[in-house]
Amino acid sequence: xxxxxxxxxxxxxxxxxxxxxxxxxxxxxxxxxxxxxxxxxxxxxxxxxxxxxxxxxxxxxxxxxxxxxxxxxxxxxxxxxxxxxxxxxxxxxxxxxxxxxxxxxxxxxxxxxxxxxxxxxxxxxxxxxxxxxxxxxxxxxxxxxxxxxxxxxxxxxxxxxxxxxxxxxxxxxxxxxxxxxxxxxxxxxxxxxxxxxxxxxxxxxxxxxxxxxxxxxxxxxxxxxxxxxxxxxxxxxxxxxxxxxxxxxxxxxxxxxxxxxxxxxxxxxxxxxxxxxxxxxxxxxxxxxxxxxxxxxxxxxxxxxxxxxxxxxxxxxxxxxxxxxxxxxxxxxxxxxxxxxxxxxxxxxxxxxxxxxxxxxxxxxxxxxxxxxxxxxxxxxxxxxxxxxxxxxxxxxxxxxxxxxxxxxxxxxxxxxxxxxxxxxxxxxxxxxxxxxxxxxxxxxxxxxxxxxxxxxxxxxxxxxxxxxxxxxxxxxxxxxxxxxxxxxxxxxxxxxxxxxxxxxxxxxxxxxxxxxxxxxxxxxxxxxxxxxxxxxxxxxxxxxxxxxxxx
Amino acid sequence: xxxxxxxxxxxxxxxxxxxxxxxxxxxxxxxxxxxxxxxxxxxxxxxxxxxxxxxxxxxxxxxxxxxxxxxxxxxxxxxxxxxxxxxxxxxxxxxxxxxxxxxxxxxxxxxxxxxxxxxxxxxxxxxxxxxxxxxxxxxxxxxxxxxxxxxxxx
Numbered sequence: 001x002x003x004x005x006x007x008x009x010x011x012x013x014x015x016x017x018x019x020x021x022x023x024x025x026x027x028x029x030x031x032x033x034x035x036x037x038x039x040x041x042x043x044x045x046x047x048x049x050x051x052x053x054x055x056x057x058x059x060x061x062x063x064x065x066x067x068x069x070x071x072x073x074x075x076x077x078x079x080x081x082x083x084x085x086x087x088x089x090x091x092x093x094x095x096x097x098x099x100x101x102x103x104x105x106x107x108x109x110x111x112x113x114x115x116x117x118x119x120x121x122x123x124x125x126x127x128x129x130x131x132x133x134x135x136x137x138x139x140x141x142x143x144x145x146x147x148x149x150x151x152x153x154x155x156x157x158x159x160x161x162x163x164x165x166x167x168x169x170x171x172x173x174x175x176x177x178x179x180x181x182x183x184x185x186x187x188x189x190x191x192x193x194x195x196x197x198x199x200x201x202x203x204x205x206x207x208x209x210x211x212x213x214x215x216x217x218x219x220x221x222x223x224x225x226x227x228x229x230x231x232x233x234x235x236x237x238x239x240x241x242x243x244x245x246x247x248x249x250x251x252x253x254x255x256x257x258x259x260x261x262x263x264x265x266x267x268x269x270x271x272x273x274x275x276x277x278x279x280x281x282x283x284x285x286x287x288x289x290x291x292x293x294x295x296x297x298x299x300x301x302x303x304x305x306x307x308x309x310x311x312x313x314x315x316x317x318x319x320x321x322x323x324x325x326x327x328x329x330x331x332x333x334x335x336x337x338x339x340x341x342x343x344x345x346x347x348x349x350x351x352x353x354x355x356x357x358x359x360x361x362x363x364x365x366x367x368x369x370x371x372x373x374x375x376x377x378x379x380x381x382x383x384x385x386x387x388x389x390x391x392x393x394x395x396x397x398x399x400x401x402x403x404x405x406x407x408x409x410x411x412x413x414x415x416x417x418x419x420x421x422x423x424x425x426x427x428x429x430x431x432x433x434x435x436x437x438x439x440x441x442x443x444x445x446x447x448x449x450x451x452x453x454x455x456x457x458x459x460x461x462x463x464x465x466x467x468x469x470x471x472x473x474x475x476x477x478x479x480x481x482x483x484x485x486x487x488x489x490x491x492x493x494x495x496x497x498x499x500x501x502x503x504x505x506x507x508x509x510x511x512x513x514x515x516x517x518x519x520x521x522x523x524x525x526x527x528x529x530x531x532x533x534x535x536x537x538x539x540x541x542x543x544x545x546x547x548x549x550x551x552x
Numbered sequence: 553x554x555x556x557x558x559x560x561x562x563x564x565x566x567x568x569x570x571x572x573x574x575x576x577x578x579x580x581x582x583x584x585x586x587x588x589x590x591x592x593x594x595x596x597x598x599x600x601x602x603x604x605x606x607x608x609x610x611x612x613x614x615x616x617x618x619x620x621x622x623x624x625x626x627x628x629x630x631x632x633x634x635x636x637x638x639x640x641x642x643x644x645x646x647x648x649x650x651x652x653x654x655x656x657x658x659x660x661x662x663x664x665x666x667x668x669x670x671x672x673x674x675x676x677x678x679x680x681x682x683x684x685x686x687x688x689x690x691x692x693x694x695x696x697x698x699x700x701x702x703x704x705x706x
Contacts, residue, residue: 007703018700022670031670038640039670121640151705157677158649158706161642239646274654 061089205256420460429477
């Protein structure tokens with residue numbers, strides 16, 4: 001993974017000092033609330049229902065065990081012994097005291113972490129594929145480019161006060177696990193049709209929120225050396241022309257839609273002509289240097305002659321292990337290794353919440369079995385990407401002891417869920433209690449396995465932090481005269497077949513959400529053709545039979 | 553006594569008079585001793601006359617203006633004011649960057665409007681070299697916070 005240079009470390013340390021100064025001035029009354037707000041937001045600090053919430057950046061979701069231990073330490077020392085994994089692959093803490101935040105940032109800086117630009121109208125943490133570097137279907141590891149974007153965008157003087165927040169995602173694979181089509185800018189590594197050189201396809205103007213839009217292609221193929229100059233051109237056009245009169249119309253998707261993609265592209269291309277051969281040019285040598293940080297591990301080191309047979313024996317001997325193996329692990333590009341998804345979706349816990357003991361536990365397991373690295377997924381789980389097969393059983397035992405081995409990855413209860421009304425001051429309705437209701441209703445794992453792959457995504461308001469528009473089943477909390485109601489959509493997807501879900505009918509009462517999902521699933525089971533997933537059935541059948549089943 | 557601004561990392565007394573009212577407005581008194589800054593519209597309407605006059609010339613652009621319209625003018629200008637109507641409105645950063653990088657403007661670019669202590673470092677790095685602070689900001693404290701970072705990525 002990327003290691004800070006002395007300059008990187010210096011910048012983060014100076015950011016801590018700057019924020020300490022700003023916080024002290026605010027607490028002393030010399031900096032007004034209005035002036036402090038954008039400053040703290042640009043450092044990931046929100047004032048929420050109960051206390052300030054601090055969002056810590058996890059660049060493209062990649063963490064070392066040392067960093068995970070620091071997150072555990074922070075939750076223990078300054079918070080209530082837990083943290084929450086977010087859909088931008090970050091971790092946030094909900095119960096900090098404002099006066100402690102500079103100390104938290106100083107602690108983070110000791111392990112090359114920060115909270116820069118995890119909020120505010122600026123370029124946010126670049127997200128990526130949780131299988132980066134280990135996926136068989138990958139063209140190239142996207143993380144070196146994510147890191148370049150991270151550096152270019154960090155404290156960018158020109159783009160720190162954009163019309164609205166700005167999110168970029170990069171995928172190295174045709175199978176899009178980074179939701180690139182619903183980002184302000186989506187970047188996909190592609191091969192040039194003739195030259196076979198790897199470059200980028202650039203999408204612009206995707207996003208969720210109040211106005212969900214699938215991104216449009218602005219550049220079919222961009223040579224690697226132009227990545228940053230092209231991004232700069234897009235951001236400059238957006239910064240100058242994006243709407244600032246209405247924050248709900250300020251995202252780049254609104255600008256792209258109002259100008260039309262052709263006109264927007266023309267403006268960007270014209271701007272880019274002035275920038276492309278300038279100082280943002282990326283030399284091959286810089287790419288090579290950056291790629292050195294993301295080299296494959298020494299996989300031969302852990303290869304064990306007996307691995308295949310020992311795994312087979314364990315799978316045979318323990319059905320519970322076999323189920324976990326089938327559900328929570330997947331193929332690695334190197335034979336003899338598996339990718340393990342750690343389910344942070346235990347039925348009784350809020351989706352994506354981890355205790356300090358779990359954080360420390362995962363750090364130790366990563367040290368023991370996966371080269372001391374882990375990834376946060378945008379689906380609010382963790383991944384240990386490089387586990388030798390013969391270590392899987394021991395890892396599973398370890399995960400069991402921390403209640404992190406729920407074999408539900410990819411199933412109905414592996415939900416994306418925003419913090420909702422319980423924590424968030426924007427929310428209209430709660431989400432965590434709905435997740436619990438769904439877990440209570442669907443506690444039969446065999447039924448979940450029969451239903452198969454299904455992505456449920458839930459947001460407590462139309463800002464869509466829980467990505468409900470792109471859930472196979474989406475749940476949106478709405479406020480109706482002070483009561484919590486839930487609008488259900490079906491048929492959405494954030495992957496390469498990205499689509500926005502369709503509303504099935506009037507919103508349902510809070511106590512009926514799980515029951516409504518049960519009806520949708522029964523309908524699916526009745527109507528599915530062999531091997532058809534829920535999403536495929538919805539696409540074949542349309543909304544009608546599901547609507548009919550729910551509303552009669 | 554004129555007001556104090558920050559220019560080139562120093563506190564200096566302002567030698568300009570911002571005169572964005574319609575042409576012909578009464579600016580008696582001060583206007584005799586100060587250099588006048590006019591709006592982009594005034595500049596464009598009275599370009600020939602202003603170019604013929606001697607003495608320093610300044611233009612203030614609003615954040616809706618396209619700074620590239622000044623392409624043929626920058627060689628004749630001593631000051632361009634970039635307006636920040638609200639601290640969160642970041643168009644001025646791009647305007648300053650374009651003035652420096654695209655048009656090669658070398659003279660003073662001054663931030664006016666809601667110009668706050670904690671944003672000066674970003675403004676400075678976008679090419680702005682003078683700051684007319686919002687009235688409630690402390691010039692000394694602002695000067696001390698002009699360079700919170702000794703390194704940068706851009």
